[in-house]
Amino acid sequence: MDRALELAGVIVAGVHQDHGADELVREMAPAIAELRRMLALRIDGGGCSPTTAMALSRADLAFAGASGWSLAEYDVEDGFFTVSCPHCDLPITIAIGAHGRYSAYRDWDEGDVRRRSLNPALADQLGGLGKRMYATARALGLALLAEGLTYLFGRAERPDCASTFIVADQYAAGNEPHHSSDGPVPVGGR
Structure with a gap:
C-alpha cells in the first residue's frame, strides 16, 4: 500500500503542475479525497522506514494540492535554497542543515557572504501548510x-x-503552480 500511495502522490503532483489541467484537478477531487483518507490511516499506523516516511510525507503534500512542495528537494540535513527577496527581488541563499541555518548572498569566489541567522517559527504557532508539514x-x-x-x-x-x-x-511564490480551482493549501506563515 505504501508504494501505491507514493506513486499516486507523484501522479497527483504531476497533474497539479500542468497549468492546463484545472478541469482534471476538479474531476479528480473525489479520488484525491479518498487517497487523503487512506494516507491519514497509514500515517496513524506508523512503523515505516525513513525513506517510506518521506515518500508518504510527499504524497500528503501532493494530495493537499501543494505539488511544488511535494516535488521539492528540501534537504534539512544539508540543504540550500534560493529565494527572491520580496522587497527587491535579489536572490538570497537560505541554508538549513549541517552548514548552518542562515540567509546570505552567494558569491562565486567567496561563498555565502553577509550571513544572517534564521529565526525559526515556533512549532505551536505554525499555520496552514507549515502546520500540516510539521505534524x-x-x-x-x-x-x-x-x-x-x-x-x-x-x-x-x-x-x-x-x-x-x-x-x-518566498519559496512557494517561486515554485508553486496556481490553479483556478480550490488550488494548493496556503503556506500560512506567522
Whole structure:
C-alpha cells in the first residue's frame, strides 16, 4: 500500500503542475479525497522506514494540492535554497542543515557572504501548510525534518537592508503552480 500511495502522490503532483489541467484537478477531487483518507490511516499506523516516511510525507503534500512542495528537494540535513527577496527581488541563499541555518548572498569566489541567522517559527504557532508539514513529519517519526521545517517556515533577514520575510512564502511564490480551482493549501506563515 505504501508504494501505491507514493506513486499516486507523484501522479497527483504531476497533474497539479500542468497549468492546463484545472478541469482534471476538479474531476479528480473525489479520488484525491479518498487517497487523503487512506494516507491519514497509514500515517496513524506508523512503523515505516525513513525513506517510506518521506515518500508518504510527499504524497500528503501532493494530495493537499501543494505539488511544488511535494516535488521539492528540501534537504534539512544539508540543504540550500534560493529565494527572491520580496522587497527587491535579489536572490538570497537560505541554508538549513549541517552548514548552518542562515540567509546570505552567494558569491562565486567567496561563498555565502553577509550571513544572517534564521529565526525559526515556533512549532505551536505554525499555520496552514507549515502546520500540516510539521505534524506529518512528527507523526512519521521524521524529527530532523520537523525541526528543519521550523526554519523553513521561519523568518530570514535580507543581508543588506535587514528587511525580513518568511522563507517558505518566498519559496512557494517561486515554485508553486496556481490553479483556478480550490488550488494548493496556503503556506500560512506567522
